[in-house]
Amino acid sequence: MTTPFLQAEKLERRVGDTQILAGIDLSVNKGEVVGLIGPSGSGKSSLLRAIAGLDPLTGGRVLVEGRTPTPGDGTIGMVFQQFNLWPHLTAGENVALALRLVRKMPRAEATERARAMLDRVGLLKLADRRPAQLSGGQQQRVAIARTLAMEPRLILFDEPTASLDPELTTEVLDVIRGLAETGMTMLVVSHEMGFVASVASRAAFLDHGRVLVDGPAKAVFRDAEEPRLRRFLSTYLQRVAWAPDPEPVPAADPGPLATFALLQQPAAPEGSTMSLLGLPPAAPPGGFSLLDSMGDPAAPKSPKADG
Numbered sequence: 001m002t003t004p005f006l007q008a009e010k011l012e013r014r015v016g017d018t019q020i021l022a023g024i025d026l027s028v029n030k031g032e033v034v035g036l037i038g039p040s041g042s043g044k045s046s047l048l049r050a051i052a053g054l055d056p057l058t059g060g061r062v063l064v065e066g067r068t069p070t071p072g073d074g075t076i077g078m079v080f081q082q083f084n085l086w087p088h089l090t091a092g093e094n095v096a097l098a099l100r101l102v103r104k105m106p107r108a109e110a111t112e113r114a115r116a117m118l119d120r121v122g123l124l125k126l127a128d129r130r131p132a133q134l135s136g137g138q139q140q141r142v143a144i145a146r147t148l149a150m151e152p153r154l155i156l157f158d159e160p161t162a163s164l165d166p167e168l169t170t171e172v173l174d175v176i177r178g179l180a181e182t183g184m185t186m187l188v189v190s191h192e193m194g195f196v197a198s199v200a201s202r203a204a205f206l207d208h209g210r211v212l213v214d215g216p217a218k219a220v221f222r223d224a225e226e227p228r229l230r231r232f233l234s235t236y237l238q239r240v241a242w243a244p245d246p247e248p249v250p251a252a253d254p255g256p257l258a259t260f261a262l263l264q265q266p267a268a269p270e271g272s273t274m275s276l277l278g279l280p281p282a283a284p285p286g287g288f289s290l291l292d293s294m295g296d297p298a299a300p301k302s303p304k305a306d307g
């Protein structure tokens with residue numbers, strides 16, 4: 001039997017009396033895209049953060065190709081809900097500075113590679129714009145380009161479109177869809193069930209820090225036999241019931257097949273405005289670890305432009 005690309009074994013995380021992860025096992029093969037779904041507070045973000053090494057575990061271990069990844073070694077990239085772009089730098093400079101800081105890449109090489117990465121997410125023409133001159137979807141694509149520039153072998157997406165208006169969600173999901181087609185191994189926490197159903201090869205449903213259902217994505221949505229999953233999907237369908245739909249949307253349990261059909265509907269808009277990857281906003285004196293700093297909302301946001 002071949003070793004899975006990613007093995008999360010019996011992951012436990014407890015903070016005080018709160019059991020955040022209650023013994024999660026997850027194996028992911030190379031090239032798989034696994035959608036993580038579940039109610040708010042079920043542990044989806046915590047699972048990603050644990051895999052990335054951002055949060056300490058109180059039990060279990062994470063192996064990538066049989067080895068414990070070292071935070072900051074570039075094996076794992078993460079894209080967060082907030083984009084955390086450096087506001088005074090252009091899109092190109094955001095990607096290039098990351099390469100210079102993390103990879104110690106010479107300026108010319110970093111600039112060239114940044115342009116190639118922006119091209120990959122369809123933003124080469126906007127390379128000279130600053131974040132404020134970009135839409136939220138474009139900013140998130142810059143953030144994805146910045147993650148891709150590090151050449152991660154596994155990318156974790158934590159609700160990458162949750163901060164975007166629905167019309168901007170598609171362009172970000174299309175980039176992720178494109179990455180899936182290139183064979184990138186990815187874990188995607190998303191409330192976009194239609195996206196998960198269509199792009200993820202597998203879906204795992206979390207509840208109270210446990211994986212209750214794990215299987216081929218379409219089967220998970222189509223069958224939805226597990227009662228909590230069924231309840232979760234039913235609630236989701238009620239939330240999207242506002243969406244333009246020639247068919248009436250059942251408010252209660254719609255049955256498995258109807259559930260799957262309705263999951264093709266777009267999700268309702270969510271609250272805030274930003275989403276992102278997590279590079280460190282600044283290089284602290286004495287160097288830094290990429291993963292240690294990723295997504296730290298308390299981190300300073302105004303590094304000096306690279307000079």
Ligand SMILES: Nc1ncnc2c1ncn2[C@@H]1O[C@H](COP(=O)(O)OP(=O)(O)OP(=O)(O)O)[C@@H](O)[C@H]1O
Pocket residue numbers: 015018019020038039040041042043044045046047
């Ligand atoms: N550092 C922490 N200390 C205490 N409790 C925490 C901590 N981090 C997370 N939790 C709790 O752990 C649970 C899981 O949180 P997590 O953010 O992983 O859920 P989630 O499934 O990603 O939710 P959402 O969909 O709302 O983002 C929640 O009850 C949360 O309040």
